[in-house]
Amino acid sequence: MIILIPSFEPDAQLPSLIRNLKQAKAKAELKILIVNDGSGPAFEPVFAQAQAAGATVIGYTNNHGKGQALKTGFGYIMANYPGHHVVCADGDGQHSLADILKVAQRVRAHESIVLGERLFSGQVPLRSSIGNRATRLFFALATGTWLRDTQTGLRGYPAQLLPWLQSIRGNRYEYELNVLLEARSLGFCLDSVPIATIYLDKNESSHFRPLRDSLRIYAPLLKFSGSSFLGFLVDTVAFLLLMAATGSLWISVAGARTISAGVNFSVNRRMVFPEGRSLPLRISAGRYFALVVLLLGASYGLLLSFTEAGLATFPAKLLTELVLFLLSFAIQKRFLFRTRDAVSSGPQLNRPTSSHSQAQLPTSTDSAQVSAEI
Template sequence: MIILIPAYEPDQQLPALIRSIRDAEPWATVVVVDDGSGPAYRDVFDAVKALGCHVIGYARNRGKGFALKTGFGFIADHLPGRNVVCADSDGQHTIIDILRVAAAVKSGSTAIVLGTRSFTGNIPARSRFGNNATRLLFTLATGQRISDTQTGLRGYPASMLPWLRSVHGERYEYELNLLLEAAQADYAITSVDIATVYLDRNSGSHFRPLADSARIYAPLLKFLASSFSAFLVDTVVFLALILITDSLLLAVLGARAVSSAVNFAVNRRLVFKHGSEKPAAQTGVRYFGLVVVLLAANFGLLAAFEALSLPVLPAKILAETVLISISFMVQQRFLFSRKNPAADPGQTFTEPSAAAHIRA
């Protein structure tokens, strides 16, 4: 097992965490990535070095995602074949929980292990709101229910390292992107319950509420915005055709033909990062096959709602809400997935300047 800790401008909680690791597991390998903290924090990293850690880094702040991928690169190059547990540097993950997550990671498995918090008790408002908002958007976009999408305590089998280095994102959005892309890479997501710890109201966090929230929510919001715009087109055309033809079937078929063409173009070019890697004709045939299936499901739901005397517009909204998650999962996993998820080695190891890597 290797414990990987990204750190930006850490306080004394970082050496305290390392000491607790050493007390519990004296021979554990710990890799600390200095995410461009600067000379003012050299004493903290020197203290970590003295406790027998590998310390690597680079001159300027690049973000948590970049730090994690740098750590994964170092481990792949210098400490291959070992499972990795990622923990935050601010003391919010106890050694007991770190070891529990480590124990849940099985060599040769294809499952990410998340240390999930319960968010009960005296939780900072921004942390509670941020997790609830991300969890809701994640569920709406993917249909998957993950209780703690923002946890920094995660375990990965050694075989995942190439894929971990290839996933897009350099800051806080990287960890959400991992969850969004896990399904298309055929990786499962499991969880272990951990304590919810916030020291001094989470004052040590470097999370920027506006900028970093925008980065985190972007992958979800892009799909939801694309789906919503297609929904608006579909609804307008649907209502117009209902008035013109007085035929539910013709209205559904005509509206879906127009809205699906719009949705395909937007998703392929703007929403899914790897959407344009495959030929448009090949992807288009599969996409419109999906449209036919969803169209049949949509028509069936609308007919059922009509039989229940539900007004046409609420029935339309309800049917689209039911089907949006299915659409996202199929498009991400099959239609617009990358050609080979693990082929790209991703970020290469950056030789540090502020804190040279050290063999413990």
């Protein structure tokens, strides 16, 4: 079992964790690998302490992000420790020794993806609470699966999935969510074990950048929002032009909706859900037309229900549009632009995969610095 720790500008918590893992090493047969994600010379003493405590330290000069650090670690493990399962943990004190060993034990026993799910009890920093709630909702819409903790950094992976893990897109914090999204799209089971919720100094040691990294994580939903807004603008402009040209309300409404639906379908197929491009156009277009009819009926039914319940027309309309927006995203992500053979195209957990090439260290002028295990 390999404990993989991606690390950027660590503090004393990192060598402390290594010393604790070393004490459990003989019993649990652990090997510890740290990837220095371009922390800089000022942090070399911390990595030297971790190495002296029993870890292998590899890395590169420039920062490339947590996702790339994990991929680099997976590549190193495949080359040097083939057949070993991996537990990914953070080195900032948020994961206790007991929880790391708990995840390692579950992966060894079941050879499945194991998530260390925090219970979010006690004092949870506001940005962490909001971020986790938003990501849970997004993940549920995209996959139909409700996870308590989609942002956990404590995860276990069986050895046969390492080549697949290197193929997942994303180099920074969005990578870990992309892993879960791809895993569910391929039908993988996501196992979990409860772990403690630990935030030190209100999580000030976290290198998560709220605006930039959130944009990366929620990119599919944000692109869908932009596509929907573009459809609204096209619908409005087309309606006004057709009204001026024909004077017919029915022709203007029907024509504008047809034009905006065509634009929305094209944008979603090419930019928002690019995986849908593998579907024949007639199939995806037929599915989209059926969805438009479904949403039209749902819009009328919801609006009628809200107004009969006593809600004013304008807030009822806003609430209806919000519900339909989330419903439309979920349907298009999970069904409309998804191919039937998506599951069969992915790796199987019961057999090793050899069709993927090993990921290399980040493409840059930096050479990887590798030190021998002590």
